[in-house]
Amino acid sequence: MKNFFLTLPVILNSILGLSQSLTINIPENHFKIDQTNSLIVSHIENIETYNNITDYSEMVISLNLSDYNFNAIPSTLEYSNSYLVTETNTTNQYTLYFTQLPIVSIESSNTILDEPKTLANFIYADNEQVLISKIGIELRGGFSQSFPKKTYDLEFWEGDNGEDTHNVEFGNLRSDDDWILDALYNEPLRLRSYIANKLWLDIHTPNYLEDESKAKSGANVKYVEMFLNGLYNGIYNLSEQVDKKQLKLKSFKDGDIRGELYKGISWGASTFTSLPSYNNANRTWSGYEIKYPKEDDITDWNNLYQFTDFVINSSNTQFIDSIWDKFDFDNYSDYFIFLNLLRATDNTGKNIYLAKYQSDSPYFYVPWDLDGCFGTIWNGNNQNISNDILSNGLINRVIELNPNNSSTNISNKWFEYRGNIFENTALIEAIESQYEFLLNNKIYERESLVYPNYSFSGQDLSYMLNWLENRLTYLDTYFSNILSINENNSGNKKVFLYPNPIKDNIYIANLNYLANKKYKLFDVSGKLIRQGNIEGNIISIKHLERGYYFITLDKETHKLLVK
Helix, strand or coil: CCCCCCCCCEEEEECCCCCEEEEEEECCCCEEEECCCCEEEECCCCHHHHCCCCCCCEEEEEECCEEEEECCCCCCCCCCCEEEEEECCCCCEEEEEECCCCEEEEECCCCCCCCCCEEEEEEEECCCCEEEEEEEEEEECCHHHHCCCCEEEEEEECCCCCCCECCECCCCCCCECEEEEECCCCCCCCCHHHHHHHHHHHHCCCCCCCCCCCCCCCCCEEEEEEEECCEEEEEEEEECCCCHHHHCCCCCECCECCCEEEEECCCCHHHCCCCCCCCCCCCEECCEEEEECCCCCCCCCHHHHHHHHHHHHCCHHHHHHHHHHHECHHHHHHHHHHHHHHCCCCCCCCCEEEEECCCCCCEEEEECCCCCCCCECCCCCECCCCCCCCCCHHHHHHHHHCHHHHHHHHHHHHHHHHCCCCCHHHHHHHHHHHHHHHHHCCHHHHHHHHCCCCCCCCHHHHHHHHHHHHHHHHHHHHHHHHHHHHHHHHCCCCCCEECCCECCEEEECCHHHHCCCEEEEEECCCCEEEEEECCCCEEECCCCCCEEEEEEECCEEEEEEEC
16 A cells, blocks of 8 residues: 655744744655755755745754755745755754655665675655565676766565565556666667657567556656665656566466577677577576576577577568568568667667567567657767668668568558657657656756766757757658659559648658659649649648648648648
8 A cells, every 4th residue: 555645734833923834744765865066955845835935034944853054045945946944953054955856865885786686675765655575786888887877776675585476566657576677878869769669569579468457568667766775866757567468478387488588798699790699597598588488497598599590591482471470560561660760779679678469460560768769879979970771680671671661551651650759749748748847857967966077968859859850851752762762663643641631741652653744732722822842851730720621742732630
């Protein structure tokens, strides 16, 4: 059962003609104090009620058994501000921040290593629950372990030795005993991984969802602010794991492998570029690590080896005839689009899961570790390249051989997404709103306080949005060219427009076919209201009233809805 956030009482001591004092009481576990950095991060309920507090001559925040006086009485309390407070009866001064995010506190008397997990005490608090538990904690990641801000793997324990675990739940995330605290240190804006994970869940669902209604296509995440041994560590993604439970894979049964899950940890067979022999005495092979079946059940690489051999060495005819029986096309198309929208250079074989629901079903991809994307790479550096296509050995063969006209189907799916979830405005608003939240909640300021080498700059947002605009333009052209080539080869001259309904702009998919030709726009009465040459892939329809219109593009007429 959840422990609900206690109402924060305001105590007003008022005597006619004398000064007034305001005391704000914060419940236990809803604040943390970093003595080393003289920093306090606290929840506060109904902050909007403190929108006019200038009449008070004294203001105190009470944190458990200690009181802190505001050095100056602010006109209002806001998440977007910080406040200097001094501990009562001392000269100890702190910077106080209020946060809307959950606060996580981890305390351990042991050194936290890569492995094994070590005992720690864990507290989580948000406006709906306080969760206190013992955990096992270890470092997670490879190169990222060299960063001053670490990523952690958590397991929730019943006792001190980890023999028994228990499930916990945070908000709308799943109930489980195994969690990740992702440090986001190499992300300039601390938002790329968050947005990318959410985006994948928005566009893709497992193909076996009818059989497994609770299956997810990847890990969901939420932001928290984390303290470790009393020190503020900054903002983290509290993340679900990608595992058998998340994907609802079929269990190993009666000696038979049914569900399979492999984690891409480096390059090799994981990119379908090599096929070395395997050893079933090892849980790793050529860039992969077996995550399921468990080691106690079986270690057998044969199924994955045979699939990799098929991708690399099958004849063109065999590949064309059978690839979509062996790999789920809907997953492939979504992942190819997703990978290239993000330009996630570290996610073509490494930082990817390959999975199978059951023995007679196709393989599919699950992304993870999505920090190097939207114009940055794995080390957090900007890489301002927007005009290429990411691939691996599987993708290359699909592009080359085009089984079942997959290129046209993928291109059409791209433009379907461009009409809604990948619309410029939708993507930009998703990024800007998350950026504004972190900025206005002083997250960037707090990160800079505890990581002096963190060089936050407002220009990072402009770079990211400019890169995204360029990337979308390039991919529009890339997929438009595929449609144009395929239509020319088939003799079909059909024009593709998106989105429909429309807000501000009409986008033309197969621009090569229409370049330098005429367009005419009519209202429902047939009145010509606009015409001109098609000089780019965008026709502005701003300032048009809502309703239906008709547009003629080189003798083809299309009905449009302006919303």
